[in-house]
Amino acid sequence: MRKRRGAGFDRAVARENSVKKQTTAFELDGEGCEVTCGPDEPLLYVLRNELGRKGVRFGCGEGLCGACMVLVDERPTLSCDTPLWAVAGRRVRTIESHVSDWRLHEIVTALTQAQAGQCGYCLPGIAMRVRALLADSAVASREGIAEALDGNLCRCGTHSRILRAIETAAERIGRAAE
Numbered sequence: 001m002r003k004r005r006g007a008g009f010d011r012a013v014a015r016e017n018s019v020k021k022q023t024t025a026f027e028l029d030g031e032g033c034e035v036t037c038g039p040d041e042p043l044l045y046v047l048r049n050e051l052g053r054k055g056v057r058f059g060c061g062e063g064l065c066g067a068c069m070v071l072v073d074e075r076p077t078l079s080c081d082t083p084l085w086a087v088a089g090r091r092v093r094t095i096e097s098h099v100s101d102w103r104l105h106e107i108v109t110a111l112t113q114a115q116a117g118q119c120g121y122c123l124p125g126i127a128m129r130v131r132a133l134l135a136d137s138a139v140a141s142r143e144g145i146a147e148a149l150d151g152n153l154c155r156c157g158t159h160s161r162i163l164r165a166i167e168t169a170a171e172r173i174g175r176a177a178e
């Protein structure tokens with residue numbers, strides 16, 4: 001279990017960042033962007049607060065729940081646990097890229113059609129994790145899907161619906177890719 005940072009530590013980091021702002025450039029959902037703020041600012045805060053990507057969820061804020069997952073150079077990455085400087089010059093993708101990524105769109109559609117979530121808070125992170133799993137192939141067993149999602153918590157307990165929806169998405173993607 002990761003140790004919770006104290007408020008004093010957070011204030012010290014915020015103070016340090018306020019004096020050391022710098023501009024970081026990266027690609028976000030297919031378009032170039034630049035952000036000027038403390039380089040140690042968690043990517044999650046930057047995405048939500050500076051760039052309007054509210055679909056990236058704040059869950060635990062400590063790398064434990066998977067709600068904040070995005071793709072960095074197509075690798076699943078916890079944005080709460082990633083400082084801004086670490087994505088300089090890299091490709092960041094959020095759930096909002098489903099409009100231009102047909103595989104991710106199939107995943108989102110399957111989750112929605114199955115009404116897989118209750119509150120739905122965990123689903124963007126889950127969709128991004130599954131998108132990475134299905135990057136090269138749509139062949140994924142239920143065990144493989146469950147294993148990949150081991151770090152994505154669903155507090156509403158809708159895991160079985162989520163698994164069924166992901167299997168449906170994998171089948172559709174497999175058929176479309178044939």
Ligand code: FES
Binds near residue numbers: 065
């Ligand atoms: S908010 Fe990032 S892992 Fe929970």
Ligand code: FES
Binds near residue numbers: 116122157
């Ligand atoms: S549907 Fe509510 S946390 Fe997963």
